[in-house]
Amino acid sequence: MNRKAERVIEVSLFASATCAIVIVALILLFLIKEGAPILLKLGVRNFCLGMTWNPIAIAGEPSYGIFPMIVGSIYVAIGSLILAVPPGVACAIFLVEVAPGWAQSLIRRGIELLVGIPSVVLGFFGLVLLVPLIRENIGGCGFSILAGSIILAIMALPHIITISADAIKAVPATYREASIALGATKWQTIKGIILPGARSGIVAGVILGMGNSIGETMAVLMVTGNTPVLPEPLYNVLEPARTMTANIVIEMGYAAPGDHQQALFATGIVLLLMVAVLNLMSHHVLSRIGVER
Known part of the structure; x- marks a missing residue:
């Protein structure tokens, strides 16, 4: 490949990266333009820590407090990771270290099929099967943080x-061979050599799953009950909740221009900041892991 072709590729990659940055910056500027007036009017503290969301109050002043929805988003995201990380990592270990070739092919095809299922289909599955199952066997109304x-x-x-x-x-095969040569069993090798060696990649997968959970809308919208109040008691995962993404989807269609619409855009700003903080935390964790290794 000559120098001219390399230069074209370099310019193309730079243009693509710049375009991505510009798009994100424009989205952020648009959200700030639309949502900043309500934040300046109410105050960031009152908006983020307010306990009541009632934008179309018949009597009295409308209320724009999104703290219950922040808590709902965090609860659902953390709950999903608690349920997904152990079986996910265990399945990855089984695929690479234990499963025969035919099982690996079968499981990977199943995983690819799971990726292709639209979120609204999974939400419908939860609405029809999961919600009644929780209601009849565990308690509550079924529409809950647990379902989401x-x-x-x-x-x-x-x-x-x-x-x-x-x-x-x-993880290099020499690590496995050296561990086995020193007398370690296969499980001891997986636990003491393979998992620490793959730690950064596993953490990256968990962070990606966390970002997916915070940003998901339709599936959560269909099974969590969409009640903008804190669970009572606070640790009760059988109580309904509303996430910030669901709040935007539910109300944007009928929100009148003014405070209500601006409050929804401000909710988007808070959501974007949460994702940004999560990304910063992920980079910090991965850099620390790299240093330790």
């Missing part, structure tokens, strides 16, 4: 399994 966490865990599993499996496969 289970659906999001199913959606996060393919990302966690695929990235974790690739990270485990990337």
